[in-house]
Amino acid sequence: MAEVLVLVDHVDGAVRKTTNELLTLARRLGEPSAVFIGDGYDAAADTLGRFGAQKVYKIAGADVEGYLVAPKAEVLAQLVERTQPAAVLIGSSAEGKEIAARLAIKTNSGLITDAVDVQPGEGGPQTTQSVFAGGFTVQAYVSKGTPIITVKPNSASPEEAPASPAVEDVDVTISDAAKSARIVETKPREKTGRPDLNEAAIVVSGGRGTSGDFSPVEAFADALGAAVGASRAAVDAGWYPHSNQVGQTGKQVSPQLYVAAGISGAIQHRAGMQTSKTIVAINKDSEAPIFELVDFGVVGDLFQVLPQATEKIIQTKG
Amino acid sequence: MKIVVCVKYVPDAQGERTFNASDNTTDRTGVDGLLSELDEYAVEEALKIVEASEGEVVVLTMGPEDAEQAIRKSLQMGAHSGVHILDDALHGSDAPATSLVLAKAIEKINADGQADLVITGMASTDGTMSVVPAMLAERLGLPQVTMASEVKLEDGSVTIRRDGDVSTETITAPVPALVSVTDQINEPRYPSFKGIMAAKKKPVQTWSLADLGVDAGEVGLDAAWTKVDSFAQRPPRQQGEIVTDEGDGGQKLVEFLVSRKFV
Numbered sequence: 312m313a314e315v316l317v318l319v320d321h322v323d324g325a326v327r328k329t330t331n332e333l334l335t336l337a338r339r340l341g342e343p344s345a346v347f348i349g350d351g352y353d354a355a356a357d358t359l360g361r362f363g364a365q366k367v368y369k370i371a372g373a374d375v376e377g378y379l380v381a382p383k384a385e386v387l388a389q390l391v392e393r394t395q396p397a398a399v400l401i402g403s404s405a406e407g408k409e410i411a412a413r414l415a416i417k418t419n420s421g422l423i424t425d426a427v428d429v430q431p432g433e434g435g436p437q438t439t440q441s442v443f444a445g446g447f448t449v450q451a452y453v454s455k456g457t458p459i460i461t462v463k464p465n466s467a468s469p470e471e472a473p474a475s476p477a478v479e480d481v482d483v484t485i486s487d488a489a490k491s492a493r494i495v496e497t498k499p500r501e502k503t504g505r506p507d508l509n510e511a512a513i514v515v516s517g518g519r520g521t522s523g524d525f526s527p528v529e530a531f532a533d534a535l536g537a538a539v540g541a542s543r544a545a546v547d548a549g550w551y552p553h554s555n556q557v558g559q560t561g562k563q564v565s566p567q568l569y570v571a572a573g574i575s576g577a578i579q580h581r582a583g584m585q586t587s588k589t590i591v592a593i594n595k596d597s598e599a600p601i602f603e604l605v606d607f608g609v610v611g612d613l614f615q616v617l618p619q620a621t622e623k624i625i626q627t628k629g
Numbered sequence: 630m631k632i633v634v635c636v637k638y639v640p641d642a643q644g645e646r647t648f649n650a651s652d653n654t655t656d657r658t659g660v661d662g663l664l665s666e667l668d669e670y671a672v673e674e675a676l677k678i679v680e681a682s683e684g685e686v687v688v689l690t691m692g693p694e695d696a697e698q699a700i701r702k703s704l705q706m707g708a709h710s711g712v713h714i715l716d717d718a719l720h721g722s723d724a725p726a727t728s729l730v731l732a733k734a735i736e737k738i739n740a741d742g743q744a745d746l747v748i749t750g751m752a753s754t755d756g757t758m759s760v761v762p763a764m765l766a767e768r769l770g771l772p773q774v775t776m777a778s779e780v781k782l783e784d785g786s787v788t789i790r791r792d793g794d795v796s797t798e799t800i801t802a803p804v805p806a807l808v809s810v811t812d813q814i815n816e817p818r819y820p821s822f823k824g825i826m827a828a829k830k831k832p833v834q835t836w837s838l839a840d841l842g843v844d845a846g847e848v849g850l851d852a853a854w855t856k857v858d859s860f861a862q863r864p865p866r867q868q869g870e871i872v873t874d875e876g877d878g879g880q881k882l883v884e885f886l887v888s889r890k891f892v
Contacts, residue, residue, distance in 0.1 A: 421854030611874025619879025
């Protein structure tokens with residue numbers, strides 16, 4: 312069976328959940344080979360094996376980290392040439408899509424971004440995408456070169472398939488041109504203790520209706536173990552960080568449960584949450600377009616409804 | 630200072646966007662088009678940079694005849710000239726072909742003097758792939774400094790702030806460079822009456838694929854490196870139960886969450 316290259320997304324060896332999803336999807340298409348770039352492999356080894364990596368290509372970080380995107384694309388291009396994989400799977404982050412973009416040009420290969428499903432097909436992997444703010448689904452495939460596919464977080468449930476991968480240290484040459492955009496400073500995000508917005512099973516978002524007070528949104532999220540999101544209106548007003556924005560120009564999330572509190576539901580917001588499995592809204596305005604999408608809606612003041620619900624959840628959980 | 634800004638003419642997201650059933654491409658005639666909202670930030674940033682020193686902003690687009698409206702809007706905002714790549718063979722082009730055509734056009738624009746910066750938006754509002762900037766950097770051999778929420782130029786280098794998932798990075802590169810900007814970077818201006826009048830006299834050149842030396846067989850639907858098998862409208866979500874809070878809205882909400890096993 313052909314190899315399927317999976318680019319590991321990690322922070323100092325802490326593998327992000329999306330990688331486990333990619334390894335799970337890769338097993339449908341062939342034998343997963345994890346591409347691990349940077350330091351901290353020892354911390355990642357167990358996870359990669361547990362989710363079925365048959366091989367690991369390990370690339371030291373010296374010539375790759377510290378530069379934006381381009382060196383990683385060169386690493387993958389060299390591996391694609393050598394291994395002739397059935398596909399390359401990369402997470403659909405901003406960085407992931409840029410790496411995929413450069414890899415596609417380098418290898419003359421078709422690129423599909425933001426897949427929400429990948430299945431084996433006669434002529435290669437078949438993908439499903441959700442487009443036009445979630446209004447349409449599109450079935451597509453790559454017709455030239457090596458299929459390069461970026462996959463959205465939460466597109467598959469990670470399933471374990473323990474393997475003992477053969478680990479190979481790979482020497483790669485990185486061109487000087489690829490090292491022209493240097494990262495001169497990195498400031499890690501402040502830890503909130505809440506789940507990552509992209510990965511969370513439940514997301515609770517606040518909008519204009521919070522009037523800048525996110526405390527009932529955060530308390531309700533914490534009672535549910537949820538991530539906190541915000542509409543663009545709330546972010547533009549400076550009430551919540553841009554890194555938490557849900558919508559077309561923020562995160563596109565697809566959790567099991569999405570709760571929109573004080574969010575009217577403009578098309579740009581819907582583009583970021585419409586594929587959530589279950590949607591709940593709380594809004595004072597019974598005409599708010601968000602109510603067209605909901606499985607359950609409360610017409611009311613979030614400052615009354617959320618604290619009552621929070622208290623009830625805490626009681627129920629005992 | 631010379632800046633090329635790449636812009637896209639897109640179907641209005643407020644309209645009923647759909648596909649052409651005949652070839653599975655985006656329907657660009659049934660819905661009003663406009664300059665992609667996210668490209669306004671690129672135009673604005675370019676204008677701010679030349680206004681702070683001196684120089685010119687050239688707006689570049691590829692698309693059908695109506696796409697000139699995207700150039701026109703940019704000229705109304707204050708850009709100095711436009712280039713429109715117009716050719717029937719372009720219909721259905723994918724991102725690699727788009728980046729090829731834009732790269733060739735930028736090389737032709739550079740023949741009159743090398744652009745210091747190529748600036749793009751963070752994504753189009755129709756395809757939303759967000760890959761053309763990186764592809765352009767790859768094809769042009771330019772340093773890629775993308776997803777900028779802040780841009781600073783000094784002494785032959787460009788420095789940006791990039792807000793990532795896990796960290797905020799400061800990235801620096803020598804110019805010429807390719808920059809893409811997010812919607813956090815500025816507040817795009819509205820064209821003034823004076824700007825609208827002035828735009829009527831600004832030069833817009835129309836180039837064909839032959840003008841760029843691009844073979845028609847390298848672009849368009851048939852040459853695309855990906856194929857769309859089918860598209861389907863997602864069935865509208867069925868509206869569920871809506872209750873009005875009469876002092877028990879929070880309790881009812883939790884009852885629903887319990888019934889769906891979220892609590």
